[in-house]
Structure formats: C-alpha cells, structure tokens
Amino acid sequence: MGNNLLLEQIKIRNTVMRNRIVMAPMEARLNMPDGGVSKEMIEYYKARAHGGAGAVIIENTYIDEFSSRSGIISSGFYSDHMIAGKSLLADAIREEGALAIMQLSHGGPQANPAANNSPVLYPSLYTAPSAGKEYQVLTEAQIGEIEDSFAQASRRACWAGFNGVEFHAAHGYLLSSFLSPLRNQREDQYGGSVENRARILIEVLKKARKNVDCDFILGVRMNISDGLEGGMTEELAAETAKLIAPYVDYINLSAGFSETCGKVMITPCYVDAPTLASQIRNVYQEIKDLVPVFGVGALDYKSGEECLEQDCFDAAVFGRAFIADPDWPNKLSSGEAADIRPCCRGNEGCFSRMLKGLPVRCELNPAAGQEEKYQLKKAKKKKRIIVVGGGTAGMECARIGALQGHEMVLFESSGRLGGHLNEAGVPAFKAGLRRFMEWQIRQMKKLNVNVRLNRRVSAEEIQNMQFDHVIVAVGSNYIVPPIKGVERAIKPDCYDTEQMKDKYVAVIGGGMVGAETALHLSGEKVKGVAVLEMRDAIAPEHDPVARQILADKLEQNGVKVLLGCRASAIEEERILYLDENGETKEVRAEAVILATGLRADSEQVSAFRKLPNAVCVGDCIKAGKVYHATHEAWKAMLNL
Ligand SMILES: Cc1cc2nc3c(=O)[nH]c(=O)nc-3n(C[C@H](O)[C@H](O)[C@H](O)COP(=O)(O)O)c2cc1C
Ligand code: SF4
Structure with missing residues (x-):
C-alpha cells in the first residue's frame, strides 16, 4: 500500500x-x-x-x-x-x-x-x-x-x-x-x-x-x-x-x-x-x-x-x-x-x-479539546523521574516526561508492558485498544525511555536510587470474591481462548470486561457462554448507545445473560447462583472466568507514597477506565 x-x-x-x-x-x-x-x-x-x-x-x-x-x-x-x-x-x-x-x-x-x-x-x-x-x-x-x-x-x-x-x-x-x-x-x-x-x-x-x-x-x-x-x-x-x-x-x-x-x-x-x-x-x-x-x-x-x-x-x-x-x-x-x-x-x-452535554475529550489523547492548556513544553530543568509500573498510566507518564525532556526510567515487574490492556485487547473487536497499547510501547522506544522489564522494585530500593520524582503507577488486581470454589475460576488476565474451545464457559461479572469477554468467546468455538451479573443491566458503565449494541450482539451470538443474580458456588461443571427472587439456580460451566472488577493495590501504594516527591496515578488510586489512566497521567506530569 x-x-x-x-x-x-x-x-x-x-x-x-x-x-x-x-x-x-x-x-x-x-x-x-x-x-x-x-x-x-x-x-x-x-x-x-x-x-x-x-x-x-x-x-x-x-x-x-x-x-x-x-x-x-x-x-x-x-x-x-x-x-x-x-x-x-x-x-x-x-x-x-x-x-x-x-x-x-x-x-x-x-x-x-x-x-x-x-x-x-x-x-x-x-x-x-x-x-x-x-x-x-x-x-x-x-x-x-x-x-x-x-x-x-x-x-x-x-x-x-x-x-x-x-x-x-x-x-x-x-x-x-x-x-x-x-x-x-x-x-x-x-x-x-x-x-x-x-x-x-x-x-x-x-x-x-x-x-x-x-x-x-x-x-x-x-x-x-x-x-x-x-x-x-x-x-x-x-x-x-x-x-x-x-x-x-x-x-x-x-x-x-x-x-x-x-x-x-x-x-x-x-x-x-x-x-x-x-x-x-x-x-x-x-x-x-x-x-x-x-x-x-x-x-x-x-x-x-x-x-x-x-x-x-x-x-x-x-x-x-x-x-x-x-x-x-x-x-x-x-x-x-x-x-x-x-x-x-x-x-x-x-x-x-x-x-451528557460535556465538551469533547479523548480517552487516548487527553489534549483533545484542551490543546492550549495541555501544550507540552520542554522543562526548564531536566529531571530524573522513576515510573513504577508499565501499564497505561505508567507508560503515558513516561511518554509525557520524555517529551518534556526529562530522563525517564520505568520499572515493570512483569515481562511485558501494557498492564490490563494486554487482556482487554484480546477480542478482535478491541483491536483499536490493542493498537493503542502497541503505540504506547513503540513510543517508549522512540523516546528513549529506559524500560526495565521483569524488575520488581520496592520502595526501599527506590529510596536508594537517584531521582527527582517517583510516579507510582502500580495498577490494580482482579478482585477474587468469596464464592465457594472460586479457586476453580480463571481471572481475565490468565485465560487462553484456545483452552475455552469445546467447553461451556461462564463469566461471573457482566461489567464491560465480563460482557466483552463473553462476546469474544461466543465468537470462538465454545459450546456456550453465560454471563452472570448482579446488577440489572449488562455493562452499566457504558453509554446507553454502546451498551445496547453490546447487549444486542450478545443476544445475536446466543450468550445467556443472567441479570440480578449472585454466584454462590463454583462446582466442577456448573455454577450455582441465587436469582433475583433468591432462588438457587444453576448454569452449566466447564470453565469459569472471574470478571468481578479490579481493585487498587493499596498495600504497595502506601509504601511508595511515603517516598519523597511521589505521585500516584491511574488504577492504583482507584481502578478505572483507560480514560482516567491517560488523563491522570497528563495531570500528574504537568503538575510536577
Ligand atoms: C462526538 C461526535 C459528534 C458528532 N457531531 C456531528 C455533527 O455535528 N454533524 C455531523 O454531520 N456528524 C456528526 N458526527 C458524526 C461524524 O461526523 C462521523 O460521521 C462519525 O463519527 C463517523 O465517523 P468516524 O467513525 O470516523 O468517527 C459526530 C460524531 C461524534 C463522534
Ligand atoms: S479514542 Fe475514544 S474518545 Fe478518542 S476519539 Fe476515539 S472513540 Fe472518541
């Protein structure tokens, strides 16, 4: 081309x-x-x-x-x-x-x-x-x-x-x-x-x-x-x-x-x-x-x-x-x-x-609609800034800092950058989000961010390093709810689509992650997919237009959507749940994915927070959407 x-x-x-x-x-x-x-x-x-x-x-x-x-x-x-x-x-x-x-x-x-x-x-x-x-x-x-x-x-x-x-x-x-x-x-x-x-x-x-x-x-x-x-x-x-x-x-x-x-x-x-x-x-x-x-x-x-x-x-x-x-x-x-x-x-x-009658913004480009306020200028004094965590917020901070002319060092405890976008970007329909993650990773290289993968750093270690600021972007972890047999379930960052094939799969949690996981799997060669959601709507955090389209697609693909229900036990081939009337029911499930939300890693955060000039960004303050991660990253970097 x-x-x-x-x-x-x-x-x-x-x-x-x-x-x-x-x-x-x-x-x-x-x-x-x-x-x-x-x-x-x-x-x-x-x-x-x-x-x-x-x-x-x-x-x-x-x-x-x-x-x-x-x-x-x-x-x-x-x-x-x-x-x-x-x-x-x-x-x-x-x-x-x-x-x-x-x-x-x-x-x-x-x-x-x-x-x-x-x-x-x-x-x-x-x-x-x-x-x-x-x-x-x-x-x-x-x-x-x-x-x-x-x-x-x-x-x-x-x-x-x-x-x-x-x-x-x-x-x-x-x-x-x-x-x-x-x-x-x-x-x-x-x-x-x-x-x-x-x-x-x-x-x-x-x-x-x-x-x-x-x-x-x-x-x-x-x-x-x-x-x-x-x-x-x-x-x-x-x-x-x-x-x-x-x-x-x-x-x-x-x-x-x-x-x-x-x-x-x-x-x-x-x-x-x-x-x-x-x-x-x-x-x-x-x-x-x-x-x-x-x-x-x-x-x-x-x-x-x-x-x-x-x-x-x-x-x-x-x-x-x-x-x-x-x-x-x-x-x-x-x-x-x-x-x-x-x-x-x-x-x-x-x-x-x-x-909602609000001015335009962009989840991936926080400068949209605030071009003047978010103009990036070279910093008067070059600083050494450490970023802990290579998810969306961490990489965005590293990118902005590098564009401001700072020396950026990014520590990531796992072997890959991108955080939760790695699993969020798996469905084919999330190609845009995956491409954004890949774009962020390319920017790390292009802007000479010193990325250290497989490097879990503690607050004490950082204390002994040279730095002007520490950006704490350690992210969030999937919540494991107290459901009997929960150890049988897989978290969204651990499942492999191939392993789900020829199985009845159930997703516990019908928020955006759960509903999208169900939609993705329903397009693969699984025997059936069910989603169990406590609230009375699928993906309620979506705008009404996108939510309706997602709900329609789930229906078209034959996904069983169970609203107003609470999973009570995960057994070998089924999930028991209480329906909206409090009656115990079951749904067939040979594999179970837990999409019951994310929670900030508060223990890690509190240790890092004590470091001088530490700023927390993204999911580690409160688990949220990509929009919050990128926008908070900009705010943090512009306020340094
Ligand atoms: C926030 C927003 C506001 C829009 N306002 C208008 C508008 O004022 N007039 C119009 O003809 N189309 C409007 N559209 C539709 C766009 O012009 C365009 O047709 C649509 O977004 C599809 O193009 P895209 O997929 O490249 O975004 C709007 C779209 C968005 C996202
Ligand atoms: S990335 Fe999201 S917020 Fe930004 S223009 Fe595209 S759809 Fe809109």
Whole structure:
C-alpha cells in the first residue's frame, strides 16, 4: 500500500484541497453558550488543520434562534454579530492550509425543544416512538423562512472567510427528514416523490448561491441509509444526489438517524469497521461523474486509502481519528504512520460525553479539546523521574516526561508492558485498544525511555536510587470474591481462548470486561457462554448507545445473560447462583472466568507514597477506565 491516494490533491469547485483527507463535522461543545466561538474551540480546530487535514468541517451549526438548535450547547451562526468571532475560526484553519467549511444545520425532529423557542418541527405527521408529543408540521411559509435562514447563515460564513458551507441533510436533521420517505409523508410539493422531497434542499442551495461569492463552496451531507425500514435507501440516495448535483460542489455521504446512531453512524468498536464503505461505493458509482463525493465510517489511514483504491469515493472523511490524533495526516505524509495514535472507538471521551452535554475529550489523547492548556513544553530543568509500573498510566507518564525532556526510567515487574490492556485487547473487536497499547510501547522506544522489564522494585530500593520524582503507577488486581470454589475460576488476565474451545464457559461479572469477554468467546468455538451479573443491566458503565449494541450482539451470538443474580458456588461443571427472587439456580460451566472488577493495590501504594516527591496515578488510586489512566497521567506530569 503506497498511501498515495489520500495525499493527492482534489479540486472542489474552484479551490484545490491539499489532500483527500477531510475532518468530519463533530460537535465539540467547546463553543460559548450562545453558540459563539471560544478560544478552546479555535485551538481545537486549528490543531486539526495544523496536523494536515485537507478540509476541516466545523460541527453542525444552527441557523436561527427559533427552532433550529439541536443541542443545549450547540455552535450557532444565526446573527451578523457572530461574524467577527467566526472569522477568527475560519482564519485559524485557513492559515494552517486546510479548507474551512462550516456545517449548517436545522435540527428539525432532532432539535432540542429546551434550547429553542418553538416546538420541534417535522416535515409531516410522524408516529414513531422517537417523535416527542409536542411537535409541529411545517407550513410552506415556514419552509421558506428556514430556507432564508440557511441562505443568510451561508452569507455570514462567506463574509467570515470560510471556504464553504455544508448543509446538514443527514442524520435525521430537518433537511434529512425531508429527504427520508419515512419522515416525509407530505402531500404537497415538498413530499411524495424523490423530486419533491429534495425540493427544500435544492431551494436552500439556490438561495444560498445567490448570497455568496462565486468561489464559495456549497456542500451537502446526506444519508445513504437512515438505518430504519421505510427510510432512505441507496437507490433513493443516488436519485437524490443526481437531482442536487447541479447545485452542489461536493456530496458527503453518511448514514443513520439518532435512533440508529450507534449501529451505522458513531459506531462503537463492536460494529465492524469500515462501516459504510461498500454501501457508499454503490451510490458513488452512480454519481461519480457528476460531483465530488466524500465518504465516512470508522476509517483509519489504512482503510481510508483502501477505500480510495477501491473507488468508494473521492475523498475520505475521518471523525474520531482526528480527535485521537490531530497530526495524523502529517505523520502519514512524512512516512511516520507507525506514530499515529489510533482511535479505539470506545467513545468514552467524545460521544459519551456529548450525550451528557460535556465538551469533547479523548480517552487516548487527553489534549483533545484542551490543546492550549495541555501544550507540552520542554522543562526548564531536566529531571530524573522513576515510573513504577508499565501499564497505561505508567507508560503515558513516561511518554509525557520524555517529551518534556526529562530522563525517564520505568520499572515493570512483569515481562511485558501494557498492564490490563494486554487482556482487554484480546477480542478482535478491541483491536483499536490493542493498537493503542502497541503505540504506547513503540513510543517508549522512540523516546528513549529506559524500560526495565521483569524488575520488581520496592520502595526501599527506590529510596536508594537517584531521582527527582517517583510516579507510582502500580495498577490494580482482579478482585477474587468469596464464592465457594472460586479457586476453580480463571481471572481475565490468565485465560487462553484456545483452552475455552469445546467447553461451556461462564463469566461471573457482566461489567464491560465480563460482557466483552463473553462476546469474544461466543465468537470462538465454545459450546456456550453465560454471563452472570448482579446488577440489572449488562455493562452499566457504558453509554446507553454502546451498551445496547453490546447487549444486542450478545443476544445475536446466543450468550445467556443472567441479570440480578449472585454466584454462590463454583462446582466442577456448573455454577450455582441465587436469582433475583433468591432462588438457587444453576448454569452449566466447564470453565469459569472471574470478571468481578479490579481493585487498587493499596498495600504497595502506601509504601511508595511515603517516598519523597511521589505521585500516584491511574488504577492504583482507584481502578478505572483507560480514560482516567491517560488523563491522570497528563495531570500528574504537568503538575510536577
Ligand atoms: C462526538 C461526535 C459528534 C458528532 N457531531 C456531528 C455533527 O455535528 N454533524 C455531523 O454531520 N456528524 C456528526 N458526527 C458524526 C461524524 O461526523 C462521523 O460521521 C462519525 O463519527 C463517523 O465517523 P468516524 O467513525 O470516523 O468517527 C459526530 C460524531 C461524534 C463522534
Ligand atoms: S474518545 Fe475514544 S472513540 Fe472518541 S476519539 Fe478518542 S479514542 Fe476515539
């Protein structure tokens, strides 16, 4: 693979894009409460442009103050007083050599009623459970007003110095709902046929064109599938694209409504990647001679290149890959692809936080969304820093310290780095996390961290060494609950998939580790898998979207999920448990895996804590997710 196609230029309208790498629009929620830009927002987007993106598409930005806002803290461009602020954003991106494109949106059915002065607006009556009670069907006069608002926002974007705008006609927003035969059952000129359903979008494009300079780019993001029966299909998408092609400068193909978001749009790691390439290709083949086409779907630099080779689209759109590593296009073009920090599609920092109304962060790249605050500078004084423990937090501290110019020595008691990511990364669907661990290990070498494997050090030994600081990252151990016969069970870091084959396997503990272990084993040649969980939901620590997908996959793979039950004894070929009514039941289990959580190694920690200038990080304070390990590592190193 030559990695050449991604780096080739492409002309969009009259402007040359320096490569075929596009940053997807993604709500970062770094804007001001009124929708205006903030310093953090500018720094965040600027970093992605600086990192080599060909185009940076700013997140969906609402166009009026009445009905269009989709989130409680969305980016907006509804008034001329915002032109000045937005121009700083456009300048920051363009000065770095990327095209600055703003996605303009009307939330329509996905607008947030609490953030607007109007009920939610639909193209037509809609009875699906996702439709709220308080909604209104748009009149033709209202449609005209919304089109005008799109045109005015386009003018503002042009005046602010953006290269173009992208009309959000995907993901169930207003324009997308008009395109969808599922949501649009109007019987007037805006519904009934593909032409009529596309009318509002074409009118928006025509009105916008009249309000902007002749070089200004007008793009459209639209679905190839809504992911729902009766919704947009590839055939309809191709027909729609042909209709709008004369008025647009590119079409950005995506998929999904909010209710199918996890399955087809912002997919967690349980959904195979790339997610949309072959469907997008089908549509692309129909329209490729008419207009440049962009495509998306859990792409990384390898699959993006393959998609271009396989003629799936003209330019590749990357979402989370840009959150995880803003510099990846530059790393690719300078032959340092091995240095690209992968995205693990765990969604912990981005989508899960977005659902809670929080600003963007990244579980693997703590600087995301706080670029200025987390800028790494060379330390004024070089120090000798000892790190005890080579798991995620320990390696991240060592990496940051080395980048700050310190001498880093890392002691790891076992023969390998990576800590619990070694077992967490076993399932094929956790390849992203495994790649992150491998990336961290490569960074140790690249940055000359002095790694000592198989070296268990005590606090007394360290006391006699020379050091300025000690980072204590000794991690956590699996909890062994007091269940009769527990010695028969295997901990997640000790099992071998091969040994599970042809057996009935039970996993005690249905948190993320247990549920993922069960899903992994159900794809191997085991006779059956059961998960026993005390709580009433599988993986309750997951965001609801990922949890549902995980639960669906477990069901599809025939995993027996036993909720509200407590294991009481592990016997030779079975587990006895108390069900939610307190009755004793049994489940067949020829092998048992214990996934009952992790606990900090407090004894070790308290000895190290007494050392001068000792800082504890990661699981050894409180066992948590990768997100906490990496973020705490940064905080610790920046505060030294
Ligand atoms: C946190 C987050 C926010 C998003 N916000 C938007 C948005 O504002 N507009 C949009 O069209 N898509 C949005 N998306 C979808 C992305 O543009 C992209 O289609 C999706 O993440 C799949 O690409 P990826 O797998 O490369 O991340 C968002 C995705 C994420 C993760
Ligand atoms: S938080 Fe996770 S899913 Fe989101 S960008 Fe970072 S690594 Fe990817």
